Amino acid sequence: xxxxEAATLSEKPSIADFARIFRRVQGEVHKAIxxxxxxxxxxxxxxxxxxxxxxxGVPGTGKTTLVKTLGLALNLxxxxxxxxxxxxxxxxxxxxxxxxxxxxxxxxxxxxGPIFCHILLADEINRATPKTQSALLxxxxxxxxxxxxxxxxxxxxxxxxxxxxxxEMEGTYPLPEAQLDRFLFKVxxxxxxxxxxxxxxxxxxxxxxxxxxxxxxxxxxxxxVEALKRLVREVxxxxxxxxxxxxxxxxxxxxxSRILGDLHAPVHVDAVxxxxxxxxxxxxxxALIMGAKVRALLDGRANIDYEDVxxxxxxxxxxxxxLNYAAHTDNVDAAHIVEQVVKAVRTSRQ
Amino acid sequence: xxxxxxxxxxxxxxxxxxxxxxxxxxSLALQQSLFSxxxxxxxxxxxxxGAALFLSPLLFLFAALAVAMFALxxxxxxxxxxxxxxxxxDRAAAIADQRGDLKGRVATVLALxxxxxxxxxxxxxxEDAYSRREEFAPARIEPRWVSRSxxxxxxxGLMALAIVFSGLRSGNQVRRTVAGSARGQITAxxxxxxxxxxxxxxxxNAEIYADEKxxxxxEQRLAAAQRDADQNGLSRWMxxxxxxxxxxxxxxxxxxxxxxxxxxxxxxxxxNPDQSDGSASNPSSQNSSGQNGSSASRANSGSGTAGDGQTxxxxxxxxxxxxxxxxxxxxxxxxxxxxxxxxADSAFQDFAGGGSGGGQGSxxxxxxxxxxxxxxDSSRTLGADNFKITIEAxxxxxxxxxxxxxxxxxxxxxxxxxDQYPDEPLERGSVPSADQAAIKRxxxx
Numbered sequence: 040x041x042x043x044e045a046a047t048l049s050e051k052p053s054i055a056d057f058a059r060i061f062r063r064v065q066g067e068v069h070k071a072i073x074x075x076x077x078x079x080x081x082x083x084x085x086x087x088x089x090x091x092x093x094x095x096g097v098p099g100t101g102k103t104t105l106v107k108t109l110g111l112a113l114n115l116x117x118x119x120x121x122x123x124x125x126x127x128x129x130x131x132x133x134x135x136x137x138x139x140x141x142x143x144x145x146x147x148x149x150x151x152g153p154i155f156c157h158i159l160l161a162d163e164i165n166r167a168t169p170k171t172q173s174a175l176l177x178x179x180x181x182x183x184x185x186x187x188x189x190x191x192x193x194x195x196x197x198x199x200x201x202x203x204x205x206x207e208m209e210g211t212y213p214l215p216e217a218q219l220d221r222f223l224f225k226v227x228x229x230x231x232x233x234x235x236x237x238x239x240x241x242x243x244x245x246x247x248x249x250x251x252x253x254x255x256x257x258x259x260x261x262x263x264v265e266a267l268k269r270l271v272r273e274v275x276x277x278x279x280x281x282x283x284x285x286x287x288x289x290x291x292x293x294x295x296s297r298i299l300g301d302l303h304a305p306v307h308v309d310a311v312x313x314x315x316x317x318x319x320x321x322x323x324x325x326a327l328i329m330g331a332k333v334r335a336l337l338d339g340r341a342n343i344d345y346e347d348v349x350x351x352x353x354x355x356x357x358x359x360x361x362l363n364y365a366a367h368t369d370n371v372d373a374a375h376i377v378e379q380v381v382k383a384v385r386t387s388r389q
Numbered sequence: 390x391x392x393x394x395x396x397x398x399x400x401x402x403x404x405x406x407x408x409x410x411x412x413x414x415x416s417l418a419l420q421q422s423l424f425s426x427x428x429x430x431x432x433x434x435x436x437x438x439g440a441a442l443f444l445s446p447l448l449f450l451f452a453a454l455a456v457a458m459f460a461l462x463x464x465x466x467x468x469x470x471x472x473x474x475x476x477x478x479d480r481a482a483a484i485a486d487q488r489g490d491l492k493g494r495v496a497t498v499l500a501l502x503x504x505x506x507x508x509x510x511x512x513x514x515x516e517d518a519y520s521r522r523e524e525f526a527p528a529r530i531e532p533r534w535v536s537r538s539x540x541x542x543x544x545x546g547l548m549a550l551a552i553v554f555s556g557l558r559s560g561n562q563v564r565r566t567v568a569g570s571a572r573g574q575i576t577a578x579x580x581x582x583x584x585x586x587x588x589x590x591x592x593x594n595a596e597i598y599a600d601e602k603x604x605x606x607x608e609q610r611l612a613a614a615q616r617d618a619d620q621n622g623l624s625r626w627m628x629x630x631x632x633x634x635x636x637x638x639x640x641x642x643x644x645x646x647x648x649x650x651x652x653x654x655x656x657x658x659x660x661n662p663d664q665s666d667g668s669a670s671n672p673s674s675q676n677s678s679g680q681n682g683s684s685a686s687r688a689n690s691g692s693g694t695a696g697d698g699q700t701x702x703x704x705x706x707x708x709x710x711x712x713x714x715x716x717x718x719x720x721x722x723x724x725x726x727x728x729x730x731x732x733a734d735s736a737f738q739d740f741a742g743g744g745s746g747g748g749q750g751s752x753x754x755x756x757x758x759x760x761x762x763x764x765x766d767s768s769r770t771l772g773a774d775n776f777k778i779t780i781e782a783x784x785x786x787x788x789x790x791x792x793x794x795x796x797x798x799x800x801x802x803x804x805x806x807x808d809q810y811p812d813e814p815l816e817r818g819s820v821p822s823a824d825q826a827a828i829k830r831x832x833x834x
Contacts, residue, residue, distance in 0.1 A: 273508045277493060277500040339509035344493035
């Protein structure tokens with residue numbers, strides 16, 4: 040790729056460029072990560088859609104490796120924070136320290152915390168107190184950090200990947216709904232299969248490490264990623280598809296689960312009424328549309344379709360649905376609820 | 390500039406093609422509504438007409454109501470379905486996307502064609518959709534020109550033809566039967582008649598001849614039947630329904646005009662003249678009290694279907710005031726003369742009393758009682774039972790009250806045609822005494 044091409048790409052990438060770069064990054068990540076194809080695709084989709092990702096998986100499934108590899112492949116600055124119960128907000132955002140000047144004067148100077156980077160890995164985020172967890176809120180939503188009355192902007196692209204360990208629940212603090220809602224997708228990492236396990240063993244126990252190559256030059260990485268994110272936003276959405284996404288989100292809300300998509304055939308999602316305390320917020324609809332846009336670009340389209348929305352529904356809505364005790368009693372999870380909702384809304388469309 | 394114009398042309402072509410898809414979809418929707426409605430109309434009308442031909446009035450009434458309701462519901466449903474299937478441009482584009490597997494390209498082009506601000510990717514979308522225009526060509530999205538519901542219409546037409554054909558064939562048979570039978574002369578015993586008030590809407594088409602005493606009895610029984618009908622609301626409504634259904638049947642089948650012939654002449658006899666009070670011997674009263682079945686020979690007063698071989702004659706019987714009865718009694722000489730002792734009376738005596746063992750030995754030789762095998766020689770002239778009642782009737786359970794006995798068909802005989810032999814007992818001859826023991830043994834087994 041010559042300089043002219045690279046310049047063009049950084050300014051106005053085409054749909055084909057997007058798909059090509061996406062697949063290349065995906066390929067680089069898979070050099071280090073065996074399996075988890077869907078998780079990697081959702082992770083990259085969230086990155087290019089401009090959102091953040093909550094990764095849930097048992098220990099040893101490659102959460103940290105995945106995030107590190109992604110940062111390496113994109114050639115973006117990467118920080119990792121291991122959340123613990125005694126972690127303070129200033130440990131993440133940074134703090135003001137007194138420094139001695141050249142003339143002997145002492146001044147407060149802001150020492151940026153690990154939050155100042157392009158890709159932040161918040162490992163085991165549910166181990167920190169809610170106060171510390173909430174320190175991420177402003178950064179995730181507004182790309183800025185306020186410390187001591189001074190606001191410091193974060194350099195785009197800014198991408199937070201938080202991991203959750205679902206089995207060690209003692210001494211953990213479940214994430215507040217407001218923070219959960221700020222994650223575009225929730226990605227589940229499950230145990231690998233037998234073949235994948237064999238490949239993991241053979242690729243990680245040998246003398247050679249996986250040689251992950253950077254996709255972008257260091258100087259252009261941020262701008263290139265930003266250009267691709269802008270392209271995603273240019274993807275067109277027909278009003279019926281927007282309505283479809285809105286209907287799907289409303290269907291997760293118990294008070295609105297009776298969908299009057301078609302006056303002659305109203306749809307009623309029983310599972311929502313029975314098991315859901317609170318449904319998705321409008322951010323859920325935004326996540327559906329943004330995720331669908333990435334899917335459309337990967338398919339070489341400038342428009343999104345209902346199927347694109349369906350495909351990202353689970354990742355977009357599962358963590359936004361608060362289940363009640365009946366759901367826990369009946370062993371019903373959010374994935375089941377979303378599945379029912381998608382099925383019902385799809386039926387009402389036909 | 391040229392590029393923009395070319396994009397506009399492509400957009401125009403895409404929109405034009407969507408209009409083509411829409412026109413074809415709407416054409417099919419309208420066809421479906423039309424064909425389905427016609428199918429229900431034709432099929433329903435044919436079924437009702439067939440029911441009018443082949444079913445008894447009450448059955449016809451229920452069947453016609455059911456068919457009419459079904460057809461109406463079907464027409465409404467198909468109409469609504471057709472309206473729902475009518476497609477606007479958005480729906481046509483969505484269908485094109487779905488059937489052409491275009492992943493929303495066409496619908497998005499259509500939706501954003503008039504948008505004031507277009508995305509930088511808009512030319513790409515138009516070009517993309519234009520390059521796939523073959524995949525949403527109207528003929529590909531909807532290959533059919535004619536709706537499948539035309540098969541329903543054809544099926545309904547065939548069914549209607551079959552019903553009309555069988556109805557016409559049945560009508561011809563009836564006409565042949567009517568032509569072969571002596572029409573318009575009935576002799577009946579008043580005790581065997583079920584008498585109920587006539588429907589005022591029906592025109593009288595029967596003349597009754599009887600002696601004065603019998604006519605008086607008829608008058609009493611008419612009054613009793615009227616009282617009975619007034620007291621029994623259900624029965625009254627059933628009769629009204631039956632009358633209405635019969636009238637409707639006649640209107641549908643056109644038999645009222647075709648078969649309205651000369652008035653039916655009925656000679657009324659009374660084999661129990663001593664039973665003066667109609668309430669005691671009135672079969673309709675007995676019917677209503679549920680103690681006895683009644684034999685009915687009902688003169689059709691309006692439609693003239695008596696004797697035409699239809700399923701059941703129209704129900705109302707002659708209603709006759711007392712003065713008219715007197716007049717008829719005086720005019721009874723106008724009835725065709727019956728020489729000597731009234732053979733019709735004897736016939737009815739024979740019919741009515743058949744169960745008690747007539748003196749003519751007709752019960753001998755029947756059953757397996759060997760003691761009754763050999764009686765005296767028949768002294769009666771064979772073929773003498775020349776009573777004739779020219780009414781065709783079918784047995785049916787017309788009891789209007791639960792628990793009341795079923796309808797017993799009247800004891801009548803249709804005159805034989807030239808191809809038939811009389812249904813008469815064999816002439817009894819003398820049996821040699823040597824053979825009598827052997828015959829007796831055979832019957833004892």
